[in-house]
Amino acid sequence: MEAEAIREQVTVFRKRVDELRAEIAKSIVGNREVVDGVLVCMLAGGHALLEGVPGLGKTMLVRTLAETLSLTFSRIQFTPDLMPADILGTTVIDEVQGGGKAFEFRKGPIFANIILADEVNRATPKTQSALLEAMQEHRVSVGKRTHTLDEPFVVLATQNPLEMEGTYPLPEAQLDRFFFKLHVAFPGRSELHEILDRTTGGALEKRASVLDRDAILSMQRLVRQVPVARHVQDYAVRVLQATHPDGPEAPELVRRFVRYGSSPRGAQAMLLAAKILALFEGRFAAAVDDVRAVIHPALRHRILLNFEGEAEGIKTDQVIDAILKNVSEAKIEKGALTSSPPPPRSIEQN
Numbered sequence: 120m121e122a123e124a125i126r127e128q129v130t131v132f133r134k135r136v137d138e139l140r141a142e143i144a145k146s147i148v149g150n151r152e153v154v155d156g157v158l159v160c161m162l163a164g165g166h167a168l169l170e171g172v173p174g175l176g177k178t179m180l181v182r183t184l185a186e187t188l189s190l191t192f193s194r195i196q197f198t199p200d201l202m203p204a205d206i207l208g209t210t211v212i213d214e215v216q217g218g219g220k221a222f223e224f225r226k227g228p229i230f231a232n233i234i235l236a237d238e239v240n241r242a243t244p245k246t247q248s249a250l251l252e253a254m255q256e257h258r259v260s261v262g263k264r265t266h267t268l269d270e271p272f273v274v275l276a277t278q279n280p281l282e283m284e285g286t287y288p289l290p291e292a293q294l295d296r297f298f299f300k301l302h303v304a305f306p307g308r309s310e311l312h313e314i315l316d317r318t319t320g321g322a323l324e325k326r327a328s329v330l331d332r333d334a335i336l337s338m339q340r341l342v343r344q345v346p347v348a349r350h351v352q353d354y355a356v357r358v359l360q361a362t363h364p365d366g367p368e369a370p371e372l373v374r375r376f377v378r379y380g381s382s383p384r385g386a387q388a389m390l391l392a393a394k395i396l397a398l399f400e401g402r403f404a405a406a407v408d409d410v411r412a413v414i415h416p417a418l419r420h421r422i423l424l425n426f427e428g429e430a431e432g433i434k435t436d437q438v439i440d441a442i443l444k445n446v447s448e449a450k451i452e453k454g455a456l457t458s459s460p461p462p463p464r465s466i467e468q469n
Contacts, residue, residue, distance in 0.1 A: 125403050128341055132398050135338065138329045142187040145326055147180050148317070149310040155399070156301045156416055157184060157275065162338055163391040165298025166254055166274040168239075168289075168420060175303045177277040181235045189331040190232035190271070197242035203249035207259050224261060229253050232269060232332070236276035240286045247293055250274065254296040271335050291379075291423060298388050299413075300420035345394035347405045352390060354446070355410050359386045361442045362422050370445040372438050376428030381421035388417040411447075415439055 136158065143154055153169070157180065160167040169177045185192035195206060208227035215221050228234070229250075239247060253259050257268045276297070279286055294300075306314060360366040362380030364373055373380070393409035419435045428438075 129398060129401055129403055132338055132341055133401055135330060135334060136399060139187055142326050142329055143180070143183050146183045147176060148313045149306055150176070150180070150303065153301050153303055154180065156299050157181075159392050159395045159413070160275075160298045161271065161273050161335070162342055162395050163298055163388070164271060164273075164339055165388065165391070166276070166296060168294070168297040168300045169275065169277045169303055170280065170300065171277075171303030172305075173279060175305065177303050178235065178237055181233070181275045181277070183326060184275070185233045185235070186326045187329050188233065188335065189328045190335070191269075192233045192235070193228035193231035194235040194237060195228050196237050197239050197246070199241060199243060201242045201246050203246055206246070206249045207253075207261055210262055224264065224266070226266070229259060230266075230268060232271055232273065234272075234274045236274055238279060239276040240278040240289055242287070244287060244290055247287070247289055251293055251296065254293075271332070271339065294420045295382055295384055297420060299392070299416040301416055342391065342394050342398065345397060345403055345405060347390055347394065351393070351405055351407050351410060354407050355386050355389045355393075357446050358389070358410075358414060358418075358442060359383070361446050362418060362438075368442075368446050370441040372433070372441040376424055376431065376433045377422055377438060378425035378428075379423040381418050385418050385421045389413055392417060411443065414443060 139158065140151075140154065147154060157167050157169075161184075169180070171177055182192075182194075195201075204227070206227050206229050208225050208230070210222050210224050212220050213223040236250065239250075253268060253272070254274055257270065257272045259266045259268065278289070357368055359381055361368045361370065362373065362377065362385070363369060364377050364380070366373070366380065369377075369380075389410050390405070392413035393405040396409040396412055397403065397405045415436055418439055422435045422438055424433055424435065424438075
């Protein structure tokens with residue numbers, strides 16, 4: 120790509136993202152880090168898991184995003200009695216002309232561009248697993264037939280903390296399919312005042328659709344073209360290795376409290392998200408700081424604690440903090456990072 124064409128595409132990318140943020144801000148107060156995290160997942164072609172107690176606007180955020188995009192949208196309310204066929208669809212016997220009968224597949228709500236999987240951890244593991252193939256391969260197998268899902272395809276799932284009544288932990292294989300796990304924090308005093316002003320006063324400002332399917336697919340293609348220097352990729356690899364107890368740079372916290380570290384999907388998420396952060400800032404090259412900014416949401420759900428870690432009340436974010444400190448103290452190949460790096464930006468406030 121020529122330099123002038125690249126600059127123009129990056130400028131258009133930033134303008135579209137700013138327009139999208141502005142429309143979302145008409146309904147969502149604060150939570151800029153969470154909003155950006157959801158946008159990163161969409162532009163990477165990945166899925167997001169939003170965790171927080173009820174009433175923090177998780178469902179509203181997903182609905183707002185869907186309204187600002189000219190895409191098909193489905194909401195699935197997960198409950199203990201929800202069955203896989205309620206999500207994927209089912210084959211029924213239908214009468215045809217002449218009195219005959221034929222099998223017909225009736226699509227479920229999974230056949231949409233944006234899926235809101237509301238309170239996903241209130242369904243049984245059997246139903247949760249119905250999302251596995253769709254999330255990873257963007258297709259659904261029902262009976263002997265395979266149905267391809269339209270692009271873009273994004274699952275935005277909300278879940279309540281596991282300590283709440285009536286919840287089931289998500290299977291590790293399904294957690295790994297989520298690009299990011301985002302924590303939705305409780306709003307501060309000024310944000311609460313603004314929420315009350317908006318929700319107890321007049322009608323909410325109407326949101327406009329600012330992006331269509333072609334624009335989103337074009338932005339996703341541009342993300343894949345952003346170059347990543349070898350030493351930046353090497354940093355992501357070393358961080359990934361440090362999540363495993365037998366990793367060469369694993370800190371003591373990992374060796375003691377972690378059962379399994381992240382899969383290679385964690386490194387893929389870090390690099391793709393770093394590319395998107397670079398584009399957010401108008402750069403056409405990902406840097407080490409971009410990788411460090413997305414490590415928490417990319418890895419926190421991919422690190423499994425052992426029994427001792429759970430008994431001690433260790434949080435995966437604490438483990439990631441130790442990994443960042445341990446890996447950052449050593450120089451990266453080509454000297455890209457010194458032994459005393461500045462505090463990393465974060466896509467979230469933890």
